[in-house]
Amino acid sequence: MLVLGFFKYYNFFAHNFQDMMANFGITVNPFFLTVVLPVGISFYTFHGMSYVFDIYNGKVKPIKNYIDYSLFVCFFPLLVAGPIERAAHLLPQVTTKREFQYKKAIDGLCQMLWGFFKKIVIADNCAIYVNYIFQHYQALPASELVIGAVYFAFQIYADFSGYSDIALGCARLFGFELLRNFAYPYFSRDIAEFWRRWHISLTTWFRDYLYIPMGGSKGSKWKVIRNTFIIFLISGFWHGANWTFIAWGFLNALYFLPLVLTASNRKNLNIIDEKKLLPSLKEFFQIVSTFILTLFAWIFFRAKTISDAFSYIKHIFQKSIFSSPRFTEIEGAEFYLPFFILVMIVMEWLNRSKPHALQLGETPFPRYVRWGYYFTILWAILWYGAAQQGFIYFQF
Amino acid sequence: MEKFIINITRFCLLFLSLNMILIICSYVISHKASFKISKNKNILVLGDSHTALAVNDSIISNCLNMSAAADAYLYSYIKLQKFLEANKIDTVIVAYNFHSLKKETEKWVLDDKYLIGKMSHYFPYIDEQELSLFATHFSFYSSILKFPYESRQRFIKAFKNNLTYKDLDLGGFRPTGQHKLYEDINLKRTVTNSYNSDFGGKYQMLYLDKIVRLCKDKNVQLIFLNVPVYSLSKQSHDINKYYSYYKEYYSDIPLFDYSNISLPDRCFRDIDHLNRDGAAIFSNLLKNDLKNNNKEINNVELK
Numbered sequence: 001m002l003v004l005g006f007f008k009y010y011n012f013f014a015h016n017f018q019d020m021m022a023n024f025g026i027t028v029n030p031f032f033l034t035v036v037l038p039v040g041i042s043f044y045t046f047h048g049m050s051y052v053f054d055i056y057n058g059k060v061k062p063i064k065n066y067i068d069y070s071l072f073v074c075f076f077p078l079l080v081a082g083p084i085e086r087a088a089h090l091l092p093q094v095t096t097k098r099e100f101q102y103k104k105a106i107d108g109l110c111q112m113l114w115g116f117f118k119k120i121v122i123a124d125n126c127a128i129y130v131n132y133i134f135q136h137y138q139a140l141p142a143s144e145l146v147i148g149a150v151y152f153a154f155q156i157y158a159d160f161s162g163y164s165d166i167a168l169g170c171a172r173l174f175g176f177e178l179l180r181n182f183a184y185p186y187f188s189r190d191i192a193e194f195w196r197r198w199h200i201s202l203t204t205w206f207r208d209y210l211y212i213p214m215g216g217s218k219g220s221k222w223k224v225i226r227n228t229f230i231i232f233l234i235s236g237f238w239h240g241a242n243w244t245f246i247a248w249g250f251l252n253a254l255y256f257l258p259l260v261l262t263a264s265n266r267k268n269l270n271i272i273d274e275k276k277l278l279p280s281l282k283e284f285f286q287i288v289s290t291f292i293l294t295l296f297a298w299i300f301f302r303a304k305t306i307s308d309a310f311s312y313i314k315h316i317f318q319k320s321i322f323s324s325p326r327f328t329e330i331e332g333a334e335f336y337l338p339f340f341i342l343v344m345i346v347m348e349w350l351n352r353s354k355p356h357a358l359q360l361g362e363t364p365f366p367r368y369v370r371w372g373y374y375f376t377i378l379w380a381i382l383w384y385g386a387a388q389q390g391f392i393y394f395q396f
Numbered sequence: 397m398e399k400f401i402i403n404i405t406r407f408c409l410l411f412l413s414l415n416m417i418l419i420i421c422s423y424v425i426s427h428k429a430s431f432k433i434s435k436n437k438n439i440l441v442l443g444d445s446h447t448a449l450a451v452n453d454s455i456i457s458n459c460l461n462m463s464a465a466a467d468a469y470l471y472s473y474i475k476l477q478k479f480l481e482a483n484k485i486d487t488v489i490v491a492y493n494f495h496s497l498k499k500e501t502e503k504w505v506l507d508d509k510y511l512i513g514k515m516s517h518y519f520p521y522i523d524e525q526e527l528s529l530f531a532t533h534f535s536f537y538s539s540i541l542k543f544p545y546e547s548r549q550r551f552i553k554a555f556k557n558n559l560t561y562k563d564l565d566l567g568g569f570r571p572t573g574q575h576k577l578y579e580d581i582n583l584k585r586t587v588t589n590s591y592n593s594d595f596g597g598k599y600q601m602l603y604l605d606k607i608v609r610l611c612k613d614k615n616v617q618l619i620f621l622n623v624p625v626y627s628l629s630k631q632s633h634d635i636n637k638y639y640s641y642y643k644e645y646y647s648d649i650p651l652f653d654y655s656n657i658s659l660p661d662r663c664f665r666d667i668d669h670l671n672r673d674g675a676a677i678f679s680n681l682l683k684n685d686l687k688n689n690n691k692e693i694n695n696v697e698l699k
Binding site (some may be wrong): 100138139371374375378379382385 | 397399400404410411414538541542579580
């Protein structure tokens with residue numbers, strides 16, 4: 001934790017200390033680090049902590065083989081952006097002999113393909129709009145700012161879940177089953193369900209190693225409120241040393257609190273309308289309203305500073321919200337993007353009971369149909385993929 | 397494992413073969429395109445967004461504007477070669493503006509975003525030198541894979557046997573009715589450093605030189621053109637370097653410099669570009685100056 005704190009949070013505290021002292025009229029010049037943040041430091045720190053906690057809880061025995069331990073901490077598909085693995089889940093897979101399984105390997109490739117589609121076609125194309133809009137929001141009409149926020153919601157989902165799909169699929173090729181990280185979070189009916197489906201490995205890590213040991217949702221109301229805020233603020237702070245992430249965590253705590261206080265946070269545990277093609281009107285409304293709440297919080301996540309976030313929101317509520325968006329200034333913008341977002345939503349909706357949207361399962365499609373399907377996705381990636389953008393979660 | 401390797405190999409080979417077929421077909425079809433222009437046009441305009449938005453070739457009837465936004469001189473050179481091969485052109489006007497030789501224009505050549513966008517149009521026409529320049533860039537290969545998709549309209553035209561340069565989307569006059577001057581002024585105040593790049597884009601310099609030599613070899617009159625810009629624009633460029641470079645290397649080439657002429661605010665799309673109204677006024681001006689072979693403009697006073 002000290003290593004993580006040193007690299008990731010030292011400058012944040014030093015800056016805030018400097019600002020605080022300046023408010024009292026005292027000038028201090030603390031030492032600032034000018035080092036590169038080690039890649040994936042948050043992830044392998046949490047892997048290491050999970051190992052210690054699971055031993056403490058008796059879920060796993062200490063291993064004596066240093067190579068096995070290193071593989072668990074630094075397994076390459078999940079090294080830079082997760083999912084955050086548990087020692088009790090991954091270590092037994094490391095120490096036992098694995099055998100190649102044809103179906104698993106093919107499924108792994110399919111999941112990787114879907115991950116690449118989400119990352120290259122959706123996230124990278126959204127990034128072109130989002131980067132421009134968030135940089136120039138002061139001079140743009142409100143309608144474009146709304147679309148910028150919507151596109152960021154899809155960008156961060158497609159980017160991060162795309163990476164997770166690639167990591168999970170890649171690990172499956174090697175015979176490893178990693179923890180699921182996303183379960184179609186934008187189909188959630190309330191914020192509690194959203195947090196059970198978004199970045200699952202981090203959420204459950206905090207739940208099991210922090211929230212529950214602190215008492216969770218049991219105890220007095222004040223204790224529940226305290227625990228909720230602690231968990232969300234730390235979760236926000238985990239993402240980076242910036243007040244924007246803390247504000248994002250705070251906002252999510254505010255969303256979550258009414259549900260936990262009214263004991264309705266575990267109301268929607270099932271897969272939405274599993275047997276039906278379309279959701280009911282009520283559920284559709286719930287999905288849309290949950291999406292809008294998360295969308296609002298994402299503005300804080302994406303903005304450079306808190307004041308930028310508030311300014312962005314202020315600029316949204318203007319008359320120009322009724323003007324038609326133009327996007328004429330955005331170089332390289334892909335105008336088919338809404339179509340591909342729709343394709344992603346439809347594909348994921350139709351396969352919401354499966355681990356990923358490209359899992360064909362036991363359906364006996366002939367080979368030429370399956371291959372045609374994969375070729376179409378590959379061509380979409382090749383033809384509509386945007387210029388390369390880094391993964392958002394690599395910075396964490 | 398054996399079954400897996402065999403099936404994956406088959407899958408990859410089939411996919412690669414299909415792509416190869418598509419790329420070859422698109423390449424052959426694009427090569428068939430005619431670059432022949434109508435006989436009454438003897439002036440060719442090449443350049444970036446400045447000329448693409450400013451020179452209305454329907455006003456200057458003997459002129460063909462083939463400028464395109466973010467078109468590096470490299471692409472102007474490729475177009476120039478193709479048009480000179482197919483036509484008798486007397487005069488070539490090339491955009492030479494304050495932005496043309498800045499270091500940030502390097503991105504027009506090698507930045508992934510631009511490379512992918514441009515190669516989808518120019519891939520069939522690049523020669524070995526450009527190939528060696530791009531060969532080390534991954535985005536070049538991804539642009540080749542994109543090429544069949546970008547050429548899809550050409551297939552239909554090619555079947556009708558009338559594929560011309562107009563179908564290749566290599567440039568042209570792009571009138572815009574937008575008037576975002578004040579927004580842009582506001583934007584430039586909020587976004588710093590957007591123009592503070594140094595002078596001296598090496599690929600721009602290299603290919604500008606090639607354009608000059610090609611015109612000399614083919615005995616074609618070359619004119620440099622600096623279109624009108626809003627007064628604020630000049631503040632963000634090192635115009636001394638711009639004029640000294642011209643004086644040092646190209647003083648024998650006429651520079652039609654309109655950067656100092658004053659146009660009403662309604663003529664500008666933003667601080668660097670004209671809109672439709674501005675293009676109409678400017679094109680009439682340029683038309684007269686070309687007709688009168690206006691030496692006043694040729695004679696640049698070094699500012």
